[in-house]
Amino acid sequence: MIGNYPSVVVRVISTLLGPFIIMFGLYIVAHGHYGPGGGFAGGVFIAVGAILPRLTLPEDIAYHLFPRSLGPLAAGLGMLVFLLIGLAPLLVGAAFLDYAALDIPGMEAARMRYLGILLAEIAIGAAVFGSMLTIFDVLTDEVRR
Amino acid sequence: MIIPLDLLIFLVLIITAVLALSTKDLLAAVALLATYSLFTAILFAGMAAVDVAIVEAALGAGLTGILFIAAIMTTTRRSNPRLEVRRRYVVTPLIVVVIGLLLYASSGLPDRGDPDAPAQQGISVEYLTRSKDDTNTPNVVTALLADYRSMDTLGETLVILTAAMSSVLVLLRRRREDEEPGGPPTASPSAEAVGPDPDPEVGP
Numbered sequence: 001m002i003g004n005y006p007s008v009v010v011r012v013i014s015t016l017l018g019p020f021i022i023m024f025g026l027y028i029v030a031h032g033h034y035g036p037g038g039g040f041a042g043g044v045f046i047a048v049g050a051i052l053p054r055l056t057l058p059e060d061i062a063y064h065l066f067p068r069s070l071g072p073l074a075a076g077l078g079m080l081v082f083l084l085i086g087l088a089p090l091l092v093g094a095a096f097l098d099y100a101a102l103d104i105p106g107m108e109a110a111r112m113r114y115l116g117i118l119l120a121e122i123a124i125g126a127a128v129f130g131s132m133l134t135i136f137d138v139l140t141d142e143v144r145r
Numbered sequence: 146m147i148i149p150l151d152l153l154i155f156l157v158l159i160i161t162a163v164l165a166l167s168t169k170d171l172l173a174a175v176a177l178l179a180t181y182s183l184f185t186a187i188l189f190a191g192m193a194a195v196d197v198a199i200v201e202a203a204l205g206a207g208l209t210g211i212l213f214i215a216a217i218m219t220t221t222r223r224s225n226p227r228l229e230v231r232r233r234y235v236v237t238p239l240i241v242v243v244i245g246l247l248l249y250a251s252s253g254l255p256d257r258g259d260p261d262a263p264a265q266q267g268i269s270v271e272y273l274t275r276s277k278d279d280t281n282t283p284n285v286v287t288a289l290l291a292d293y294r295s296m297d298t299l300g301e302t303l304v305i306l307t308a309a310m311s312s313v314l315v316l317l318r319r320r321r322e323d324e325e326p327g328g329p330p331t332a333s334p335s336a337e338a339v340g341p342d343p344d345p346e347v348g349p
Contacts (some may be wrong), residue, residue, distance in 0.1 A: 024271075
């Protein structure tokens, strides 16, 4: 089932839908402050958008769009950024993950926490996306070869 | 929450769960499980828990199904024969007892949206009243997950990353073990042993 799906309808529809699924995922990640969602759900949506071409399109195109190395890379980077966000307040003597303690001129504490949440959500989104893509790639590794 | 609609959704949930368990075709079971998750998401949305609903819809109805399909692709599409009859006599009463206990326990839970419920007291009042001013974030759930309880979220993210890493380690090691015995020294005898077999099958 990996690779070029025999039906033209499936291939065309998934090509059309894929970018919109990924865009919806990015929206969910970025819009967590005001609506439902956040890093977890958004990351899963982006992962689904990246896996869809692997199930339907020819292998060389699918793995060119989202290379196999993208999964581990995004997962590791996301986790690293989240940890760094957590560690940054320690430099000014505050508690772990206490974004408000960072004293950037012209920014009130609430704004700092707002931005901290946004950065954390993006990091979570990348980590979840990468992890899910990695799990799928490892599971289907045997089928491809 | 509309009671008749909820009852209908619960009915659909029970039907899809029973069908998913009884079907022999695992691909159909996966589709039924995704349907089950989708209806659970509708149920959550009806209870105004939209954050839970969207995660259930994305994970349960979307990604879990894809991962199951990936697993089916590498293994087999048919499920093994059912549980042997003798064991079913033990398992069925056990399930009935557990369901009865859970129903009995649920009768002691506070009503949904009860302001005097323990979950509505204490620290959650603080979060609900202060999060907008503290973090500029209208969605309390996001403020809770990524700010007040960000340590928990860090742990959750770590759990997902660990799942990905361990699946890589387990599956890649298994593959390497499969390949190495069939390496250059033993490859030629096994290839000879397999070699003659296909011919009689292809012939007729």
